[in-house]
Amino acid sequence: MIKEKVFLGNREDYNKKLKYLAGLAQEEPWTFKNIEGKDPYRILRNYFHYTYDRLEEEGKIMVSPDGKYSCINTGLLTQYDQEIMAIFSRSEQPRFLPWYLIGFYRDTDRFFKERFTEVPEMADYFDDVNEVIFNRNLRIDMNTNHIIDDNLLRFQQAGYSEPEVIHALLKAAMDKVEKKLRRNFKLALPFYYHNTETDERKIQLLIPLYFPGAPVRLALVLDKVKGGQRDPYYLAITVLPVEWAYMNSRLIVRPDEEWAKIIEDADVDFDKFETVMS
Structure with missing residues (x-):
């Protein structure tokens, strides 16, 4: 460290x-x-x-x-x-x-x-480039109730307190972002996930949640699920404040213009959130 x-x-x-x-x-x-x-x-x-x-x-x-x-x-x-x-x-x-x-x-x-004879290597976070690129041919599954129940505090900190309202907003946001993703796969940002307790390491994807009439305040985390009886698909597992999402993904890639605008418009009070980057 x-x-x-x-x-x-x-x-x-x-x-x-x-x-x-x-x-x-x-x-x-x-x-x-x-x-x-x-x-x-x-x-x-x-x-x-x-x-x-x-x-x-x-x-x-x-x-x-x-x-x-x-x-x-x-x-x-x-x-x-x-x-x-x-x-x-x-x-x-x-x-x-x-x-x-x-x-x-x-x-x-x-x-x-004068001190070094060669340029050191850059950091690597993945072996397969397909892991960091959103595949628009894969469906996104989301257990909405689970997402809301496990992250109600984050929704509240972003200004949304009623589960019924959040449910409706999530549906509208997913309809919008899926249309955007079909036209711009770079909207899904790669994120290197490392669980220090289990040493699990993998690439996840982060997609912005466009709630109607408000700046983007949250991002949805997608896991790619492979194996079993189903074809591969993305599973939405949690939400992050958009600031965290941006900082996580910036380790791997410089986000595009759409994300730059999202960050410019972000109005969440960053210091209200418990840290996830420690």
Whole structure:
């Protein structure tokens, strides 16, 4: 875990490094409008931390020949398609964390090239590309009562309190999103699910729920079910606040214009929700 291995600096210094990274990388949303003032890099910070953790898990953190530096491939590109590295310096103080974040560098920067002979690999989250692409030929099954009963608090936090109303809204939302998915499969975002208790790992898909007359506040989580007597199908298993959905999926893919608009319009109070990313 990055917080157990790397000293990132105090909040002000770390935000300066994230600001530099945001300016270096190709433009995209790196926070949510309702927290922009107090946390301008919420999405970017989450992306960087979980990317580091995944690269550590995969053994893809590169150490310089002299052992004084390490680096990772952030997976981000500059506007000129240069790869962006995070470089860390080894701590010489035993009581400190082993590494210190120096900053972010292009793969063409002298500071990087003088310390490393090659570009480290990016994080991988899947083996079969078909797992991350929505198959419009598969049906979506949803136990609506189960979804509502297990997630009533999340619906309430998003502004919907009556189960009967939620039931009707879910039906309308599914009718709309299924039409959209038939025309834009990229609307279903891949999400890497890792259950740390059972070590189960799989790709799930996240689709926005368009409730009539309101911004998108929730996303539906789809599991692909294979085997048994039925043909493969998607099973809707839970809902997530749309902010969580976006941050989860951003680890794998940069969402398209439709999702960028969803995030721009998102108005949920992010800090009301219990965290699922710990």
